[in-house]
Amino acid sequence: MRHIIAILMENESGALSRVAGLFSARGYNIESLTVAPTDDPTLSRLTLVTSGSDEIVEQIVKQLNKLIDVVKLMDLTEYRHIEREMMMAKLRVGGDDREEVKRLTDIFRGRIIDVSPATYVIELTGDSSKLDAFIEALRPFEVLEVVRSGVMGIARGDVALKI
Amino acid sequence: MELTGAEIFVRCLQEEGVDLIFGYPGGAVLHIYDALYKQDKVAHILVRHEQGAIHAAEGYAKSTDKPGVALVTSGPGATNAITGIADAYMDSVPLVVFTGQVPTSLIGNDAFQEVDTVGITRPCVKHNFLVKDVKDLATTIKKAFYVATSGRPGPVVVDIPKDVTAHKCEFSYPKTIRMRSYNPTVKGHTGQIKKAIDLILEARQPVIYTGGGVILGRAAKSLTDFTRLLGYPITNTLMGLGGYPATDKQFIGMLGMHGTYEANMSMHHADLVIAIGARFDDRVTGNIEKFCPYAKIVHVDVDPASISKNVKVDVPIVGQVDSVLKAMIKEIKADPRKPDATALKAWWKQIDEWRAMDCLKFDRNSELIKPQFVIETLWKLTKGDAFVTSDVGQHQMWAAQFYKFDKPNRWINSGGLGTMGFGLPSAMGVQLAHPDATVACITGEASIQMCIQELSTCLQYHLPIKVVNLNNRYMGMVRQWQEFFYQGRYAMSYMDALPDFMALAQAYGHVGMRIEKPGDVEGAIKEALKLKDRLVFMDFITDQSENVYPMIPAGAGQNEMILV
Numbered sequence: 124m125r126h127i128i129a130i131l132m133e134n135e136s137g138a139l140s141r142v143a144g145l146f147s148a149r150g151y152n153i154e155s156l157t158v159a160p161t162d163d164p165t166l167s168r169l170t171l172v173t174s175g176s177d178e179i180v181e182q183i184v185k186q187l188n189k190l191i192d193v194v195k196l197m198d199l200t201e202y203r204h205i206e207r208e209m210m211m212a213k214l215r216v217g218g219d220d221r222e223e224v225k226r227l228t229d230i231f232r233g234r235i236i237d238v239s240p241a242t243y244v245i246e247l248t249g250d251s252s253k254l255d256a257f258i259e260a261l262r263p264f265e266v267l268e269v270v271r272s273g274v275m276g277i278a279r280g281d282v283a284l285k286i
Numbered sequence: 287m288e289l290t291g292a293e294i295f296v297r298c299l300q301e302e303g304v305d306l307i308f309g310y311p312g313g314a315v316l317h318i319y320d321a322l323y324k325q326d327k328v329a330h331i332l333v334r335h336e337q338g339a340i341h342a343a344e345g346y347a348k349s350t351d352k353p354g355v356a357l358v359t360s361g362p363g364a365t366n367a368i369t370g371i372a373d374a375y376m377d378s379v380p381l382v383v384f385t386g387q388v389p390t391s392l393i394g395n396d397a398f399q400e401v402d403t404v405g406i407t408r409p410c411v412k413h414n415f416l417v418k419d420v421k422d423l424a425t426t427i428k429k430a431f432y433v434a435t436s437g438r439p440g441p442v443v444v445d446i447p448k449d450v451t452a453h454k455c456e457f458s459y460p461k462t463i464r465m466r467s468y469n470p471t472v473k474g475h476t477g478q479i480k481k482a483i484d485l486i487l488e489a490r491q492p493v494i495y496t497g498g499g500v501i502l503g504r505a506a507k508s509l510t511d512f513t514r515l516l517g518y519p520i521t522n523t524l525m526g527l528g529g530y531p532a533t534d535k536q537f538i539g540m541l542g543m544h545g546t547y548e549a550n551m552s553m554h555h556a557d558l559v560i561a562i563g564a565r566f567d568d569r570v571t572g573n574i575e576k577f578c579p580y581a582k583i584v585h586v587d588v589d590p591a592s593i594s595k596n597v598k599v600d601v602p603i604v605g606q607v608d609s610v611l612k613a614m615i616k617e618i619k620a621d622p623r624k625p626d627a628t629a630l631k632a633w634w635k636q637i638d639e640w641r642a643m644d645c646l647k648f649d650r651n652s653e654l655i656k657p658q659f660v661i662e663t664l665w666k667l668t669k670g671d672a673f674v675t676s677d678v679g680q681h682q683m684w685a686a687q688f689y690k691f692d693k694p695n696r697w698i699n700s701g702g703l704g705t706m707g708f709g710l711p712s713a714m715g716v717q718l719a720h721p722d723a724t725v726a727c728i729t730g731e732a733s734i735q736m737c738i739q740e741l742s743t744c745l746q747y748h749l750p751i752k753v754v755n756l757n758n759r760y761m762g763m764v765r766q767w768q769e770f771f772y773q774g775r776y777a778m779s780y781m782d783a784l785p786d787f788m789a790l791a792q793a794y795g796h797v798g799m800r801i802e803k804p805g806d807v808e809g810a811i812k813e814a815l816k817l818k819d820r821l822v823f824m825d826f827i828t829d830q831s832e833n834v835y836p837m838i839p840a841g842a843g844q845n846e847m848i849l850v
């Protein structure tokens with residue numbers, strides 16, 4: 124099953140490589156991993172998407188907790204939570220297609236954030252399946268590049284990952 | 287007053303109560319060596335290869351209550367230390383390893399003798415640090431000792447760039463340290479302990495299975511009390527030997543691949559397994575599908591990640607073994623229920639039948655020296671009271687089977703990584719920690735050659751180790767597998783062109799002996815033990831064809847042992 128794990132970690136150099144190294148050394152899956160400092164600059168927050176049987180995910184959580192730099196973590200999948208991912212896509216578009224792409228972007232509630240005579244850059248936020256669907260919808264057009272942030276997650280309501 | 291980083295380094299060691307470190311100098315650590323030279327509280331043992339420094343520190347740590355400390359230079363110094371660090375990681379040995387690093391301004395430049403030590407060691411340390419500022423040095427060292435020795439112990443690497451050892455700052459050593467990200471559990475959960483007691487007191491065919499955690503957690507006394515109180519059979523892993531007196535009647539021997547028939551059969555037929563400080567290693571479980579099919583399992587371990595890693599357990603208890611055992615003893619004493627005496631009697635009767643198979647028997651009338659006989663004789667002549675280190679191979683298994691350890695921290699070997707070359711340098715660490723004790727290193731002609739250079743260190747520091755070389759002219763453990771599973775195709779397992787070990791020992795300034803007849807074994811060991819202040823290298827020419835029995839072949843269950 125797919126799990127989203129949110130991790131608070133000491134914001135020290137090498138912290139990220141400890142997490143990445145753990146996953147490769149133990150042969151766990153990483154679907155995506157995002158990281159940035161939090162409002163407290165001594166802490167980084169990571170969101171990690173992985174998948175595996177219950178036993179494997181239990182080991183993943185224990186092994187992550189065992190990393191000395193990990194302060195706290197939470198398997199968001201166990202809570203009601205929100206997932207978001209951001210994407211930017213660059214398309215080569217001209218003529219009538221420009222109008223068509225603009226309409227598609229509106230339908231997906233994206234924004235065109237850069238325009239040149241021959242290209243658009245479109246920004247879109249949502250859960251991963253929405254981004255996947257948008258990429259599908261863009262297939263007829265010439266997509267030059269796509270960049271995705273990876274998933275970020277947060278629990279709904281009172282539940283919070285903080286120290 | 288301001289001190290240089292190198293001076294701070296030395297002061298930190300003094301504050302930690304470190305009296306001995308093992309190391310090897312080089313460019314990146316010269317400031318530190320200079321600071322060491324100018325003081326006399328921290329002694330430095332100069333090894334002949336950095337791998338030796340780490341194993342020596344392991345021997346020191348495993349035989350005392352203190353962490354082992356080593357110091358090596360950057361680049362090749364650090365890479366030579368890796369095998370030892372990985373070894374300590376697998377066996378949870380508390381070590382603090384200091385590595386020199388190129389100056390901060392050159393890091394990342396492929397500078398002379400630069401390697402990414404933090405990167406290379408990351409997967410085989412409990413934690414590591416790169417100190418970029420002299421102001422962080424003292425706190426980092428404090429953290430390193432704390433992390434290495436608390437919770438589940440392990441090696442910690444502190445990488446120190448050369449300029450940091452030259453820069454100055456005010457020195458103060460923190461008295462205590464708190465890390466918000468690291469709080470190992472000590473006491474077991476009361477509710478879980480109660481659940482465990484219910485199972486323990488209701489069991490009809492229980493086995494206590496204990497491991498290295500009892501040795502590392504200094505819990506042998508509590509374990510002995512616990513086991514005697516219940517009257518249950520107890521088995522130890524390779525790493526747990528000495529946790530319970532091996533000559534006691536409740537001890538049913540080591541379990542696992544080369545464990546006793548009675549230990550493995552008891553595990554297989556048990557209705558309750560009480561696992562304490564052991565990690566269900568594959569050498570113990572055999573085929574996991576067939577492991578303990580009838581048993582409920584209680585597991586006490588300080589590391590939550592050890593629990594239900596390989597085998598799903600029924601009652602996990604996270605905590606320090608000693609604390610949990612004491613709590614359990616108290617509960618059991620206060621509990622009106624008692625173990626079912628009739629069931630227990632029947633269980634012991636069954637176990638005694640398995641015992642009667644005498645699975646460790648060997649030919650006592652052979653013309654050739656049987657390796658088992660050498661170890662049994664060593665055990666008798668040292669009254670079971672020596673510190674014994676070992677290398678890796680058949681000799682290691684025979685040492686575990688035939689030297690009966692009644693005390694903890696006397697059996698020092700490499701279990702998890704199985705590092706050939708461990709025996710001699712670890713014996714140095716043990717001998718330095720216990721100058722008056724008898725320290726024997728049981729080894730094989732292949733293993734000893736992996737760190738033989740340390741014979742020179744032994745001479746320099748007058749370490750009167752008794753080296754017992756079980757010389758079968760084979761990588762015996764490899765040969766055994768080739769005999770059993772590769773139809774006797776002995777690919778590369780024959781040790782050709784062996785040195786004359788007696789002469790080699792003498793060339794290093796030690797006493798060398800060669801023993802070729804069973805009748806000479808006892809005399810030789812007696813003579814060696816009499817030479818209290820000399821290292822004696824005993825080269826026993828043993829039966830080449832001897833195999834380690836019993837054995838659980840790969841893929842088999844614990845009840846499917848090959849007996850002799």
Ligand SMILES: Cc1cc2nc3c(=O)[nH]c(=O)nc-3n(C[C@H](O)[C@H](O)[C@H](O)COP(=O)(O)OP(=O)(O)OC[C@H]3O[C@@H](n4cnc5c(N)ncnc54)[C@H](O)[C@@H]3O)c2cc1C
Pocket residue numbers: 376377378437438439496497498499500502503504522523524525526540541542543544545562563564565566567569570586587588589592605606607608678679682683700701702703704705763
């Ligand atoms: C050639 C060869 C053959 C081998 N054959 C066998 C064999 O037949 N039988 C066998 O048993 N082994 C054998 N081994 C060794 C095997 O590979 C493992 O190293 C060993 O079984 C692990 O022992 P352990 O379970 O006691 O764990 P250890 O590696 O000693 O781990 C200790 C456990 O205790 C926990 N712990 C540590 N400190 C504490 C504390 N204070 N409180 C609570 N818990 C703590 C740790 O978290 C860990 O889970 C062999 C090795 C070699 C090289």
Ligand SMILES: Cc1ncc(C[n+]2csc(CCOP(=O)(O)OP(=O)(O)O)c2C)c(N)n1
Pocket residue numbers: 677678679680681682704705706707729730731732733734756758760761762763764
């Ligand atoms: C560094 C290292 N390389 C290879 C091995 C694989 N190995 C395990 S036992 C063994 C043979 C050991 O031979 P010896 O020291 O003569 O002991 P014996 O088995 O003959 O008693 C080998 C090669 C190992 N454990 N460690």
Ligand SMILES: [Mg+2]
Pocket residue numbers: 679730731732756757758759760761762
């Ligand atoms: Mg050999």
